[in-house]
Every structure is written in structure tokens, then in C-alpha cells.
Amino acid sequence: MSNPVKLYVYDLSNGMAKRLSLQLTGKQIDGIWHTSVVVFGQEIFYGQGICTTPPRQSHHGTPLHVVDVGETALDQDTFNEYLDEMRQHYTADKYHLLDFNCNSFTNDCVGFLTGGSIPSWISDLPSDFLSTPFGAALRPTIDSMYRRPVPGAAPSPATIQPSPQAAAAAAAASPNPDLAASLLQAVASQAMANGFPSASGSANGVSTPSTQTLASPIHICTNSASFHSVLKSHKAVVAFFTSATCGPCRMIEPVFEQLAHNMTKTAGAGGGAGVAFVKVDLGVGMSNVVGGEFGVRVTPTFIFFKDGKKTHEMKGADQAEFKSQVDLLLWESFPPHPHAKLSLPALDKVSTSPILFTQVPALDTVSAKLASFIDASASSISQASTVKQILCTEFPTFLKGRFATDSKTKCPAPTPQLLTKWTEATKTLLNALAPNQLFPLTDMWRLAILDETIANWCATSSGTSNDPVQAILLKALSTLSKPEAQATARPYLLTTLRLFSNAFSADPLARSVMSAKRTTVTSLLVSSLLHADASVRTAAASLAFNVSAFVQKGRLEAVRTQYGPFAGSEEEGEWEVEMISAVLEAIANEVQSEDIVHRLTASLAFLLRFSPVHEAQLQPLLEVLQAKDTLRSKLEKGGCGEEGVRNADVRKLVQQVSDSLC
Incomplete structure (x- = not known):
């Protein structure tokens, strides 16, 4: 007679991972999964050694998911003998949140009972987490939580706290240390509740030999x-x-x-x-x-x-x-990327540091201009006087203090409450003012996100109602969709492009832009590269450079570690095709500015050099778009200026990219 085998799935983060993972890691993680096996009328899981309870009677309560993993032809006595043997292996002092945990145990049990395995979305979770920059940086902190200070001692509430050095590393790795700490503490608390014993015993009261935690x-x-x-x-x-x-x-x-x-x-x-x-x-x-x-x-x-x-x-x-x-x-x-051994000295000389627009405007003039727009549209603005006080007095006053050249007069970082207030007022104006009236407001935010505290807050707020950057971006895109508004909205478009270039001044915000906002930012960029105004094209080329340089830095790290898996996703390939097509079209049309040609050529090179889809998707595209001829034409008379590109460094870069990457 066969018996059903089920897998109970719980979320150790109690929903926090689903809400916060995209902000913290750039990847959606729906839960920190704890599993147990239910068979023969018992729920069995690994925590304080191997533990057994009646189904749904463990401290985790009601499972989030119940997965049917098959049936077993084994009898209960055989399974109990197996568990007795496994207790010598799954001891409390071996438990590790990432490497040897409840899911390791349930995978073995399911294999023994049915010949199958637990779902990959559960077993692959640690690898998915560690593949993110935040997860990799947080690894030492998690390791420290499960390090045994005394040989033979199992983890306890007194010994499971991270070291100060590891905690500092975790804070530095996170765009929002408070959120990261909350998530980590929630998971650790649930894992501790999983049944960690005292240092003297195991689940069945029998002393177990110490085993060094797998690191x-x-x-x-x-x-x-x-x-x-x-x-x-x-x-x-x-x-x-x-x-x-x-x-x-x-x-x-x-x-x-x-x-x-x-x-x-x-x-x-x-x-x-x-x-x-x-x-x-x-x-x-x-x-x-x-x-x-x-x-x-x-x-x-x-x-x-x-x-x-x-x-x-x-x-x-x-x-x-x-x-x-x-x-x-x-x-x-x-195998290493085929471009790993290419010699591109002109490209290697190009810094991958972002192009930033750091000039502090005459803030009194900017705020006065914005105030005049608010006054002219006061009847259509909810609580116009309050909004005016916040954005024309409080906000610029803070910026003047925060970006003062005299360090003694610099004001402290803004609180989340203050940032939320500025954001709400900003959203009110974005809905009330015409695009050609929004450039003073956008220019103040362009300066503000150069402040690390504000940049990190914007990254943490990504995708929420407190995200001012997203609100400004969507307004700019709606403006670009109306040809009749583009000419008068030029200052707003220009300051928005500069704002997003400045978003790359802080890694957490840059990661947010390149994950949650990548599609909309790409739309803004592609629409702006061919703008009639040279200053707009320059700002768009700067943003294209920053986007491409950010991508290049991640790929370069993979190449330096020798074993980067260069298998790109279909979505990644589609994005690269769109970006490269737009950049090449912009290069072909740029006949005035060497500076724009320089930035766009570098952008193209960064996208092509270590692309995971270079041979499969990009090489055919480059041939169809005649990329090599497009680049070389910039060196000829009339290609960019009367004589073509004249700067020696830019000429070398254009030649090397056309000859080696196209």
C-alpha cells in the first residue's frame, strides 16, 4: 500500500522577502523557504536536529504552500530506521541558513521516499540570492551568524549575532541598512525558532559530535x-x-x-x-x-x-x-569570453566612472522661477501655498546647506519623513504643471540625488509611492510622446536626462535604475538621442555612457574571475539590440559634436565587448546595420564637422571599435 508524501513550504521572512527583495537585490525573491516532509501522519523537519510533530502543529503554523511530491511504497518502520541513521548526519550544530538547512534534509527525504526531489524554486534559492551583488556582500554576515565560538557548541540566541565587522559589511552592501537588518533579523529569528538547542544537546536529548559549519x-x-x-x-x-x-x-x-x-x-x-x-x-x-x-x-x-x-x-x-x-x-x-584577449588600448583608457552633472545652480533663482509657475497655476494645485513653501523654500534651503562649499555650514542629512514630504509635493506639481514649467523642480532633484543619503532613499523607495525619480521619469516619457510639447519642454527633458545621469553616482540607485526602471529609462534614452537640440543629445549620450559603463563593469568582473557564464537571457538580448540600434543610429546622425560621438562610441564598445549574446544576436545585427561603415564615416570629411573627427584619442577609439568589435 502506498502513502502520499507532501512538502509543506513556509516563508521564514513572513512576506518581507517578497516586498523588499527587488529593492535590496535587484532580483525578485518571493520567500525565504523553510520546508518539511509530511508522511505517515507526521511532519518532519530539520532544525534542532531532526524534529517530528503532527502536521501543521510546528511553530511555523500554517504552510504557505503544500506541494504533492508523490507517493512512497516504503513502510513506516523502514522510514523511521532511515531517520535514525540520518540523525547522526543532520545534527543541530551543522545547520547553516544557506548551505545545509531544512531544504537539504527534505530533499534527501523526498529522494529516499519517492525517488524524486523538491522543486528547484526552493532548492536553488540560496544560489539565486548569492548571485546578486547584495547577496554576495551579505554572505560573510550570514556565515558569522552560524560560526561556532566553542568547539561542540550549537547555535544559540547568544551566539547567533553577527560580528560588528560583518554587520558593518552588511550595512555597506545594502541601499537601505535598516530594511536589510529587518529582513535579516526576521529570517534569523524564524531560523532560531526552528529549534536551535542549548549547547549541550540535540533534538532527542542526545549529545551530538561537533562538526564545523560548512562555510x-x-x-x-x-x-x-x-x-x-x-x-x-x-x-x-x-x-x-x-x-x-x-x-x-x-x-x-x-x-x-x-x-x-x-x-x-x-x-x-x-x-x-x-x-x-x-x-x-x-x-x-x-x-x-x-x-x-x-x-x-x-x-x-x-x-x-x-x-x-x-x-x-x-x-x-x-x-x-x-x-x-x-x-x-x-x-x-x-570558457572565457572570446573578446577577453582583445587588445583595445584606446577603449581601456576610457574611464567607466559615470558622467555627472554636478554644477550647483543659482538656487534662489531656480526657486523663484518655480514659485512663479506655482503662483500662475495656483487654482489647479491642491494646497498650493503649502506645496510652494515646501519646494520653493524648504527644499532649496536644504540644498544650499547640503552642497555648501564651507563644510562647517553643511546641514545634516534629511530624514525619511522630510524626503517623503518633498516627494508628495513633487508629485502634486508633476500632475498640475505643464512640462515646460517643471525644469526648476527637476533641476533641484538632479542636484539632490548627488547626496548619498537621498540617492539611497530613492533606491529603497523604487517602485513605491515615495519614488520621486520614477514620477519625474514617467512625466518626461509622456511629454516625449507628444511632438507638439517637445520644443517647449526642452529644459524639462534636458534636466531629466541629467538627473538620470546623476543616478549613477551611487551604486544602489544605479542598480535600481538598471533593474526596476531599465525599460522606461531606455525609452527615455532612445527617444532623446536624436533630439534636434545638441545639449539634449549630449545629455542623452552621457546617460547612454553611464548605462553602458555600469553594464560593462559587471561583465568585466566576471571576465576577471575567469569563469563567467556568458549565457545571456532572451530579455537581455532584446534590450541590447534596442540599445545598440539606437546608439548606432545616433552616431550615424551626429555630424556636429565630437564629444557626442566620443560618448556614444564608448557606449557602443561597452555594450559589445563582453556581451553574452554577441555572437548569437549582436554580430548579425551589426552587419545588417553596417556598424563598421557607420563608425568609419565619422573619420571622413563631413562625417563629424568639416574634416571629420579630429581628436586623436577619439579617432583611435572609433578605429579600434570598428575594426575589433564590429
Whole structure:
């Protein structure tokens, strides 16, 4: 008689991850998943060792999801024997929020009971999180929370606090330290409630041997199903077959763990395209079946897999050979980008620092101009006098103090309450004034986001009602959609482009622009590159440069770490095609300004150089658009000015990009 097997899924963040993840990481994460297995009328989960309760009676309450993972033909006594054996492996002192947790346990149980595995959207969550810049920066903090200060001591409320250094790193990594701390604390509290014991015992009251917490992304497999799940979901796999009584295994294990930590950060840890380091203890669970499947008879044995197929086997504890084989596997699985060895000295001289518009305007004149517009439209503005006081007195007064040249007179950073008030007043004017009356307001925000506190607040507010940057952007796009308004709205469009160029002064806001706002910013950019006014085109070229440089910096880091997975998504490819088409058209039409040609050529080069879709999508596009001829025409008479581009550095850049990247 078969018995149903279900997976109960809970969210350790209680909904905070779904609400805040996009702001903090640039990636939507719907929950921090905790799972338990329900079978034979019991709910079993890993926390304070292996714990068992009646279904829905654990401290987590009602599951968010119930997943039917199949049926088992095993009887309850056999499963209980399996659990008794697994208790020696899933001890409380091994628990780690990212690397060895409740989901590791349920994956093993499901494999034992049904031959299947838990859904990938659960098992791949740590990799998805760590693949974000915020997740990678937060990793040391999470590790510190599970570090055992005393050998043999299990985690407790007294020892689970991050070190001051790790906490500082977490704050620096987040666009909003308070939100990050709230999310991390919520998850840690739920994990602690998961049943961490006192330092003297485990779930069943029996003392368990101390085991150093795994400090690297290592998969633990104790059955064939979980092992094949890892093979299926990762491009490259390094499997370490070991045993508790093997002396040479203990000698090479630190090398294995260190390589796992280093390589998964550089070989595409996110999702199914990455690398996995797997530890298979032949004395645990059904691991001997895994070993038998691959003919493992001695330990240590290392087996290397690419695309699910075995490529090499190594026996013994030769550290040099092991490192060499790992390097070879990752090189074959993630070959470096074909442009990695190109010599482009002219492009290398171009700084990737953003082009910023930092001039402080005559704020009294700006505020007076805005006040005159408010007065002229007072009848259509809700609480016009209050809005005028906020935006024509409070806001410019703050800016004068914040950007004063004399550091002694600088005013303190604004509070969230003050920023919210400015935003609400800004939104009121955006709805009430004509586009040609909004440039003073936009210019003040252009200056304001150069302040780190304001930039970080705008990043945190992205996608909410408190997002002034998004409100200004949408107004600008609506203006561009009306040809009759473009000429009179030129100052507003110009200041908006400069505002978004300044958004790249702070990484959190830049990440927000390139994630939540990328589509709308691209629309603004594409619409402005061909504007009749040279100053607007210059601002648009500056924004194009900043966008491209931001993309280039991320890709360059992947290349420097040697094993970047250069497989672009369809969405990424579509965006690049749109950007490159617009930039090339703008270069072709620019016959006046060498400065614009310079910025656009650099933008084109940054987009092309390490593009993950260069060969598949961009190379054919460049041929159709005759990119090489377009660039070379700028060097000829009449191409840009009477004599063509004359600046020697710009000429070299145009030549190298056309010859090597197009």
C-alpha cells in the first residue's frame, strides 16, 4: 500500500522577502523557504536536529504552500530506521541558513521516499540570492551568524549575532541598512525558532559530535535522487566521495571546501547554469548506492561531471592534481569570453566612472522661477501655498546647506519623513504643471540625488509611492510622446536626462535604475538621442555612457574571475539590440559634436565587448546595420564637422571599435 508524501513550504521572512527583495537585490525573491516532509501522519523537519510533530502543529503554523511530491511504497518502520541513521548526519550544530538547512534534509527525504526531489524554486534559492551583488556582500554576515565560538557548541540566541565587522559589511552592501537588518533579523529569528538547542544537546536529548559549519556552498547528497538532481541542475559538478574513517579525506577536505567557496562565486552560482561541489559520505543514508552507481570503491575519490556526464575520475589526496582538474572542468564548462584577449588600448583608457552633472545652480533663482509657475497655476494645485513653501523654500534651503562649499555650514542629512514630504509635493506639481514649467523642480532633484543619503532613499523607495525619480521619469516619457510639447519642454527633458545621469553616482540607485526602471529609462534614452537640440543629445549620450559603463563593469568582473557564464537571457538580448540600434543610429546622425560621438562610441564598445549574446544576436545585427561603415564615416570629411573627427584619442577609439568589435 502506498502513502502520499507532501512538502509543506513556509516563508521564514513572513512576506518581507517578497516586498523588499527587488529593492535590496535587484532580483525578485518571493520567500525565504523553510520546508518539511509530511508522511505517515507526521511532519518532519530539520532544525534542532531532526524534529517530528503532527502536521501543521510546528511553530511555523500554517504552510504557505503544500506541494504533492508523490507517493512512497516504503513502510513506516523502514522510514523511521532511515531517520535514525540520518540523525547522526543532520545534527543541530551543522545547520547553516544557506548551505545545509531544512531544504537539504527534505530533499534527501523526498529522494529516499519517492525517488524524486523538491522543486528547484526552493532548492536553488540560496544560489539565486548569492548571485546578486547584495547577496554576495551579505554572505560573510550570514556565515558569522552560524560560526561556532566553542568547539561542540550549537547555535544559540547568544551566539547567533553577527560580528560588528560583518554587520558593518552588511550595512555597506545594502541601499537601505535598516530594511536589510529587518529582513535579516526576521529570517534569523524564524531560523532560531526552528529549534536551535542549548549547547549541550540535540533534538532527542542526545549529545551530538561537533562538526564545523560548512562555510562554502557545498551540496550534501545521501541518495541517488538528490545526486542526480544536482547533476541535472548544474553545468559543472565536482563530487567528493568520502567516509568518516578516511584519513586522506580529512587532509584534502579543507582544499575541497575552499575551492567550493571560491569557484561557485565565479562560475555562475545562480540557477541551473552554475557549478556545484557535492560531498557524498559513503557511510550516510543511501550514499553507498550513489558510490556503487559510479564504481567508487576507495576514498577519497573525486568524479568530475560536465552537462551531467562524467568527464574524469581522480583517486587519492593529491592537492595539486585536484586543483588542476577543477580548473580544467570549469575552463571547459565556462570558457572565457572570446573578446577577453582583445587588445583595445584606446577603449581601456576610457574611464567607466559615470558622467555627472554636478554644477550647483543659482538656487534662489531656480526657486523663484518655480514659485512663479506655482503662483500662475495656483487654482489647479491642491494646497498650493503649502506645496510652494515646501519646494520653493524648504527644499532649496536644504540644498544650499547640503552642497555648501564651507563644510562647517553643511546641514545634516534629511530624514525619511522630510524626503517623503518633498516627494508628495513633487508629485502634486508633476500632475498640475505643464512640462515646460517643471525644469526648476527637476533641476533641484538632479542636484539632490548627488547626496548619498537621498540617492539611497530613492533606491529603497523604487517602485513605491515615495519614488520621486520614477514620477519625474514617467512625466518626461509622456511629454516625449507628444511632438507638439517637445520644443517647449526642452529644459524639462534636458534636466531629466541629467538627473538620470546623476543616478549613477551611487551604486544602489544605479542598480535600481538598471533593474526596476531599465525599460522606461531606455525609452527615455532612445527617444532623446536624436533630439534636434545638441545639449539634449549630449545629455542623452552621457546617460547612454553611464548605462553602458555600469553594464560593462559587471561583465568585466566576471571576465576577471575567469569563469563567467556568458549565457545571456532572451530579455537581455532584446534590450541590447534596442540599445545598440539606437546608439548606432545616433552616431550615424551626429555630424556636429565630437564629444557626442566620443560618448556614444564608448557606449557602443561597452555594450559589445563582453556581451553574452554577441555572437548569437549582436554580430548579425551589426552587419545588417553596417556598424563598421557607420563608425568609419565619422573619420571622413563631413562625417563629424568639416574634416571629420579630429581628436586623436577619439579617432583611435572609433578605429579600434570598428575594426575589433564590429
